[in-house]
Amino acid sequence: MTRSFLASTALAFGLALPAHAFDPAAMTDTDKAAFGEAVRAYLLENPEVLMEAIGVLEQRQQQEAMENDLALLETNRDEIMNDPNSWVGGNLDGDVTLVEFVDYRCGYCRKAHDEVAELVASDGNIRFVLKEFPILGEESVISSRFAIATRLVAGDEAYKKMHDALIALRGNATAENLTTLANDLGLDGAAIAARADAAEVTAIIDANHALASRLQINGTPTFVIDKTMVRGYVPLDGMRQIVDGQRKDG
Template identity: 55%
Template sequence: MIARTLTAAAVAATAIATPATAFDISAMSDAERNAFRAEVRAYLLENPEVLLEAINVLEERQAAGKAADDAALIAANADALFDDGWSWVGGNPEGDVTVVEFLDYRCGYCKRAFPDVKELLQSDGNIRFIVKEFPILGEQSVLASRFAIATKNVAGDAAYGQVHDALMAFRGEISEDSLKALAAHLGLDADAIFAEMSNPEIERIIAENRRLAQRLQINGTPSFVFGDQMLRGYAPLEHMRALVEELRGEG
């Protein structure tokens, strides 16, 4: 990839430095072609910063193109992202910036991001936060998401928030026994929650989230949507704060 980029940069630099009428290698003799190549090589060796400048411009254009593509994907899926009618909404539901997280309770990077996300919401106070249950790491992940959604259905948003936090901090094996113990610890009705877990609506919600992720070209966790921007993977607190400031026009 680096070699191809360097080649593209060299051609770009040469095209800039050489008049269009003269830059026709096919019309050159072998001697002219060899001389031309030697001249280009000498120029680049004497001015290597040209390559770096060309690479930087290329990377900036690629990043801008990707950001535009992401913004279009977000706009096309706005209702499913921000107002699907079933996803849990935390933080400040009336916040001026909306952040969506696709997560898996067994994902190490999700757990690493968890305290940063929590601090972002608490310290800012004006962010609407939406959780998309996106279990992709096996049956334990699916079991945890089903339990969380069932808790929301049975006991409401506050109980879901407690379960969400507890599962993000949990380090053991996720099983029916461990989830029942978690419910007991939080004072929740484990029997009612486990009965709700067989509700087909829960499987539908998970399936809808997976389809949404596919449309957004999300294939890993954590993945975030900050307003009209996508953040795939873990990012530290300060980076997330910078994105929020940018969305508010403060950056």
């Protein structure tokens, strides 16, 4: 609501102040009541003014959020993109890096899983990074510990097999069940289970949580696509548009 609108409304109700000197603080209680009624009547007659104002506010908030995310990504870029404790796949020389903060018990992570895999495979020029970010309770932590331990014990290929299996798992994520799962995948379940509670596994999870805190991430899935933060699930076509946008922006 502009000063000129306030001034003209006040004048319309017989207030003595000229438009350029309009001072709401100088109004009497009677003037304030009349002014309030005038504003209310105007907005009821012209509700599109409110919608326009809300639209401008939302645009400003979105722009501020984007600028804040960009600053956070720039400050933490090396840890996001080049952490040696995070699995990296896709095209290792890709021109766009896609980072996912994932929780195995998250329904939207499960929904996004196949679509992200399709995006990476069909594009062919995306470097894909996974960040273990368990936030949904004990079974999330057990699953992430087991996945990280799989990578430490058996390497990147085994980790990806375990990651895919954990995303698809519908039973309880207990140490016993995950050990059996590892054995079924042709891995040494006992060795992985023995490593899962190691201090180095705890350190990796703690580091991911600290990074997420700095990035103001509090949900999964969250994606970082080069210079863009995507908070929550986005359908495949939307993800493709974001990747294309990052390429155009250079």
